[in-house]
Amino acid sequence: MRERLVPHGVAAVVTAVVLAPLALPGYVLRYDMVFVPRPTLSWEAIAPVTALPRAVPQDAVVALLGQALPGWALQRLVLVAIVWFAALGAARLVPTDRTGVRVVAALGYAWTPYLAERLLIGQWGLLVAYAAFPWLVRAALEVRTGRPGAARRLLLAVAASAITPTGGVLALVAAGILVPGRYPRAGRSTALVLGSAVLLNAPWLVAGAVSTGTGRSDPAGVEAFAARAENWAGPLVSLAGTGGIWNAQATPASRASVLVPVATVLLLAVAGCGVPLLRRRWPGAFAVRLGVLAGGSWLAAAVGVLPGGAAALGWLVASVPGAGLVRDGQKLLLPYALALAVAGALGAERLADRAVARFDAVTGRVVLAGAVLLPVAVLPDLAFGAAGRLRPVQWPADWATVARLTAARPGPVISLPFQEYQRPAWNRDVVVIDPAPRYLAVPVLVDDTLWVGGRAVAGEDPRAARVRMLIADGRPLAAEDVRWVLVQHVPGPAPRASALAGLRIVHAGPDLTLYENPVWSPSPTATGPGPVGLAHLLAGAVMIGIVLSGTARRRRPVIASRHASPAEGEGG
Amino acid sequence: MKNLPAFVAVGVLGVVLGLLLSVGLANGLGTSAQDAADKAGNSSTVDQPIEYGAR
Numbered sequence: 001m002r003e004r005l006v007p008h009g010v011a012a013v014v015t016a017v018v019l020a021p022l023a024l025p026g027y028v029l030r031y032d033m034v035f036v037p038r039p040t041l042s043w044e045a046i047a048p049v050t051a052l053p054r055a056v057p058q059d060a061v062v063a064l065l066g067q068a069l070p071g072w073a074l075q076r077l078v079l080v081a082i083v084w085f086a087a088l089g090a091a092r093l094v095p096t097d098r099t100g101v102r103v104v105a106a107l108g109y110a111w112t113p114y115l116a117e118r119l120l121i122g123q124w125g126l127l128v129a130y131a132a133f134p135w136l137v138r139a140a141l142e143v144r145t146g147r148p149g150a151a152r153r154l155l156l157a158v159a160a161s162a163i164t165p166t167g168g169v170l171a172l173v174a175a176g177i178l179v180p181g182r183y184p185r186a187g188r189s190t191a192l193v194l195g196s197a198v199l200l201n202a203p204w205l206v207a208g209a210v211s212t213g214t215g216r217s218d219p220a221g222v223e224a225f226a227a228r229a230e231n232w233a234g235p236l237v238s239l240a241g242t243g244g245i246w247n248a249q250a251t252p253a254s255r256a257s258v259l260v261p262v263a264t265v266l267l268l269a270v271a272g273c274g275v276p277l278l279r280r281r282w283p284g285a286f287a288v289r290l291g292v293l294a295g296g297s298w299l300a301a302a303v304g305v306l307p308g309g310a311a312a313l314g315w316l317v318a319s320v321p322g323a324g325l326v327r328d329g330q331k332l333l334l335p336y337a338l339a340l341a342v343a344g345a346l347g348a349e350r351l352a353d354r355a356v357a358r359f360d361a362v363t364g365r366v367v368l369a370g371a372v373l374l375p376v377a378v379l380p381d382l383a384f385g386a387a388g389r390l391r392p393v394q395w396p397a398d399w400a401t402v403a404r405l406t407a408a409r410p411g412p413v414i415s416l417p418f419q420e421y422q423r424p425a426w427n428r429d430v431v432v433i434d435p436a437p438r439y440l441a442v443p444v445l446v447d448d449t450l451w452v453g454g455r456a457v458a459g460e461d462p463r464a465a466r467v468r469m470l471i472a473d474g475r476p477l478a479a480e481d482v483r484w485v486l487v488q489h490v491p492g493p494a495p496r497a498s499a500l501a502g503l504r505i506v507h508a509g510p511d512l513t514l515y516e517n518p519v520w521s522p523s524p525t526a527t528g529p530g531p532v533g534l535a536h537l538l539a540g541a542v543m544i545g546i547v548l549s550g551t552a553r554r555r556r557p558v559i560a561s562r563h564a565s566p567a568e569g570e571g572g
Numbered sequence: 573m574k575n576l577p578a579f580v581a582v583g584v585l586g587v588v589l590g591l592l593l594s595v596g597l598a599n600g601l602g603t604s605a606q607d608a609a610d611k612a613g614n615s616s617t618v619d620q621p622i623e624y625g626a627r
Contacts, residue, residue, distance in 0.1 A: 031624075121625075228627055247625030254596035263592055359577030366578055370585040377592040381599075419621040431622060451623040493619050 006099045007091035010106045015083040018110075018119075021385035022076055026392030028385075029432040031250065031421070033122025035075035037395060039066030040407075040441035047532030052215060052324065052460050053207035057536060058125040058163045059438065060203070072392075079119075082127045086110045089134030090338065094345045095281035100368040101349040108341035109134065111375040113243030113255060114333055116382045120389060121250035122432075126331055129167025132160040133338050136171060140178035141286055143189050151193055154179075155546045158197045162539070165208075165325055168201040170297075170334055177293050181284065199542045206535035208322050215321030218458035219314035221450070225328040225457075226304030233261035235305045239298060240264050241378075242337045245330045246452075249431070252381045263378045270371065271340050274347030281346075294339030301329040301336070324460075344371070389430075396426050398509035399439055402486060405506055406442050411483025411520060413444040417492030418471050420448050420459070424490045426511060436486055445482070471499055478502035478517050485515040 022028065027035050039045075041063040047056070065074055090109030091102040118127050136157035142150035158175060162168035175197050180190045198205075208215055227235040227244040230251055238244030241264035243255050254260070279287040303309040304327070316323045326332065348371035356364035381387040406413060415436040423431050437444040447468055448459025459465070467480060474496040477485050485503055487495060489511050503515035 249625050253599045257595045257599045362578035363581045366581040377589040380596045421622045423622045451621045453626045
């Protein structure tokens with residue numbers, strides 16, 4: 001009982017400490033994280049027509065869940081689940097019978113620079129994959145040992161991971177490495193898992209394939225999004241400690257500490273001590289397979305900063321459709337972070353055992369306690385919402401008004417200032433991706449050019465490129481196929497008066513002004529699900545099949561026992 | 573004397589973790605550091621596009 005309850009308790013404490021500010025009302029709006037009061041389910045959310053499907057099927061899942069839950073509750077549910085399941089998953093994965101070692105693994109995986117940095121950049125979809133990964137690895141291990149229901153659990157973890165393309169690819173690669181092998185019914189299990197995993201990834205794969213954009217990315221993004229040196233030791237050591245995100249604004253300030261590289265080396269040494277235990281306790285070569293996956297993920301994360309790597313990546317993203325997925329290398333560290341946490345926990349166990357053998361039991365416990373506290377000591381500013389940086393704010397009333405007006409007379413919207421990220425004063429000057437596409441129930445066009453350190457990384461959306469030219473030339477937006485122009489009162493290039501010529505003001509509030517194009521008329525282009533909608537349905541059907549197969553499995557033994565047990569027979 | 577190794581272990585761990593924690597906190601909890609981190613790269617004039625981030 002204690003062994004089951006303690007990891008839950010640790011997960012609860014870590015979650016409460018990390019997400020403490022979310023006890024306040026409102027929404028945390030930060031970089032790529034936007035939750036709105038009532039998400040709308042639209043074809044644009046399901047299948048972006050011209051842009052790369054970076055938030056497919058994430059936006060559709062949020063919109064679907066948003067029909068049952070308000071946005072503020074959904075955001076808290078997701079963030080709590082991420083930290084909780086990450087801690088619990090790592091605690092359950094580590095092969096040990098000692099509760100203290102499980103606690104080391106829980107802290108080692110849920111209190112990492114990776115989680116802090118991706119939380120600060122708002123990529124919660126990727127963190128869902130992070131939280132699901134220990135469960136995926138555990139299920140893969142159980143598939144190999146023939147435990148009933150393991151394939152279903154593995155596919156549930158893959159389904160959760162596939163909420164974003166990066167998570168889906170990582171889960172697919174992990175399943176491809178961990179599941180094949182020599183064990184009873186290996187071929188059948190591998191085919192079932194990999195086939196279903198591909199189907200679960202179908203929404204973003206199909207959306208990318210049918211997008212009207214080329215799918216190729218600006219090679220300038222490789223340098224802009226390469227791993228970053230967080231301190232004197234350089235980017236490779238930052239990555240070795242699971243940090244090194246490209247964005248200084250999403251990096252906890254403690255990562256600049258001169259002692260962080262020393263702590264990283266210490267952690268690697270402890271993890272190195274744990275590797276022999278891991279190889280001994282996991283059957284076959286499973287530890288080696290996880291090691292290959294972890295090493296490969298570190299290498300993939302580091303390619304952008306290795307000699308010649310940037311040039312090769314630049315060619316890749318500019319030539320291969322969809323390869324832009326890997327230009328932000330640090331996010332690929334996910335398997336490495338898990339392997340480090342598990343091996344680190346076993347290394348702490350081994351060191352604690354040595355301390356017990358040489359000194360006494362108390363010394364051994366002190367060593368384990370030190371291993372538990374090490375991640376917190378190295379990264380103290382993950383506590384309390386990354387030292388207060390995850391603070392909820394309230395949506396200004398203007399947004400609800402504009403949403404109501406545009407929903408009453410649906411038509412395409414252009415959001416100004418024409419830039420992908422906004423920095424509203426009401427959001428405490430924190431940068432956030434333009435909220436309009438998610439708040440409004442109509443198609444919204446925003447610029448997809450990314451600005452990093454004064455340099456532009458070109459987007460992929462040809463429609464955005466056309467409107468950008470229009471605005472730069474000061475030509476009237478009324479000529480574009482657009483019903484609404486939304487002007488947010490935020491920093492950024494202000495629209496010229498000539499661009500707004502011919503438009504009629506419908507709402508003028510303190511935060512937003514909404515213009516209507518009086519000459520707009522609906523174009524005959526049909527909107528509908530198409531192949532992307534079918535891919536969503538297919539993935540949804542696979543998901544329902546996985547869940548139902550589990551329900552059937554649970555029911556079957558009960559029915560069998562009723563027939564088998566004389567005590568429960570007729571009149572029994 | 574029997575508990576000496578445990579006392580030494582606690583002392584060493586206390587020094588190591590305390591050092592890491594104090595240096596980390598000094599870096600991480602300064603208000604100016606947080607503000608600088610949140611606004612770095614976006615202190616430009618209002619006519620320039622908002623940056624996704626800064627390296």
